[in-house]
Amino acid sequence: MQVFNSVATYRAWRNSLPPHSTVGVVPTMGALHAGHLSLACAAAAANTHVVVTIFLNPAQFSPTEDLEAYPKTMNEDLASLEALNVLFPSTVTGHIAAVFAPTVSEMYPAGIPLVRDEQVGTFVEVVPLSAKLEGGTRPHFFRGVATVCTKLFNITQPHRVYFGQKDIQQTVILRRLLRDLHLDITLTVVPTERESDGLAMSSRNVYLSGKRRDIATVLYRGLKWAEEVYDGGEKKADAILQAARELIEREGEGMVKLDYVSLNEPELLNEMETVEKGRSVILSGAMWVLPAVEGEQTVRLIDNLILQ
Numbered sequence: 001m002q003v004f005n006s007v008a009t010y011r012a013w014r015n016s017l018p019p020h021s022t023v024g025v026v027p028t029m030g031a032l033h034a035g036h037l038s039l040a041c042a043a044a045a046a047n048t049h050v051v052v053t054i055f056l057n058p059a060q061f062s063p064t065e066d067l068e069a070y071p072k073t074m075n076e077d078l079a080s081l082e083a084l085n086v087l088f089p090s091t092v093t094g095h096i097a098a099v100f101a102p103t104v105s106e107m108y109p110a111g112i113p114l115v116r117d118e119q120v121g122t123f124v125e126v127v128p129l130s131a132k133l134e135g136g137t138r139p140h141f142f143r144g145v146a147t148v149c150t151k152l153f154n155i156t157q158p159h160r161v162y163f164g165q166k167d168i169q170q171t172v173i174l175r176r177l178l179r180d181l182h183l184d185i186t187l188t189v190v191p192t193e194r195e196s197d198g199l200a201m202s203s204r205n206v207y208l209s210g211k212r213r214d215i216a217t218v219l220y221r222g223l224k225w226a227e228e229v230y231d232g233g234e235k236k237a238d239a240i241l242q243a244a245r246e247l248i249e250r251e252g253e254g255m256v257k258l259d260y261v262s263l264n265e266p267e268l269l270n271e272m273e274t275v276e277k278g279r280s281v282i283l284s285g286a287m288w289v290l291p292a293v294e295g296e297q298t299v300r301l302i303d304n305l306i307l308q
């Protein structure tokens with residue numbers, strides 16, 4: 001497994017691959033966990049060469065978010081990718097051939113201040129999708145994601161890219177970006193990996209311990225309860241969402257603040273008023289786990305289920 005920190009050295013390697021190679025790219029911000037590894041496994045099952053990118057992208061953080069505090073574990077990340085390669089059986093198509101871990105100045109030669117009005121250069125926006133759901137609370141977020149992913153796709157030259165269902169709006173937006181910009185790349189969504197109690201794995205879970213870690217499962221439990229209400233025959237979005245809200249409010253014990261729960265169709269992310277059988281609908285939510293003692297960080301968590 002080779003590690004590249006510059007565009008030029010990566011490109012030289014990419015151009016040297018045999019003609020029939022297929023390249024599957026897994027973009028990450030590092031602090032790898034089993035969710036990331038499942039994306040790499042999916043990529044190795046379908047491509048000869050897997051490239052994992054590790055880049056903590058400043059452009060998707062606002063000045064008040066956790067860029068500084070975000071876990072940075074490059075040595076452990078490289079070790080876990082090497083370990084995964086050893087585990088791949090010979091029946092698997094590919095292996096993790098490279099890690100692309102550029103510096104900030106390599107990706108943003110003009111610099112990348114977190115204050116949007118101070119940013120200089122080329123940015124990619126997918127409107128109006130990027131203003132919905134997560135974009136309501138994080139208006140800068142998907143512009144940063146779409147911009148960095150366009151750069152990463154142009155640099156790494158993948159045939160296929162792999163993203164996690166946990167960040168489902170990101171997958172909807174990036175599919176749209178690939179289509180609108182005529183990028184000949186296939187995007188695969190990999191199911192969410194969960195801890196044994198249902199909490200979606202996330203790099204930010206390391207901020208949580210003790211009672212805050214236990215209470216963090218309430219978002220998933222709220223979504224699962226809403227799914228049960230739907231499975232029981234309820235079609236009205238209001239009633240389904242109210243079930244989730246009430247559970248999160250009650251079982252959150254004052255330690256969490258709900259941002260939203262929402263039911264949206266999967267292409268344009270329009271909100272649904274009723275949920276009909278036979279159509280996939282995204283049931284998603286976001287909440288903050290509040291500080292339990294002074295000095296603790298507020299942690300934003302997201303999760304979703306697909307109602308079939």
Ligand SMILES: Nc1ncnc2c1ncn2[C@@H]1O[C@H](COP(=O)(O)OP(=O)(O)OP(=O)(O)O)[C@@H](O)[C@H]1O
Pocket residue numbers: 027028029030034035036038039162163164165166167190191192193194200201202203204205
């Ligand atoms: N639990 C998970 N299961 C499957 N894929 C995941 C999971 N968590 C993250 N991913 C995917 O891994 C890729 C990289 O995500 P990222 O590096 O931001 O990790 P993260 O755990 O989502 O971090 P964060 O805590 O910042 O949200 C994204 O495509 C994301 O959807």
Ligand SMILES: CC(C)(CO)[C@@H](O)C(=O)[O-]
Pocket residue numbers: 027028029055057060145148149167170
């Ligand atoms: C896709 C991504 C790597 C872009 O920085 C990030 O948004 C993430 O990790 O989900």
Ligand code: BAL
Pocket residue numbers: 029060167
């Ligand atoms: N996986 C999402 C990255 C972020 O929250 O910035």
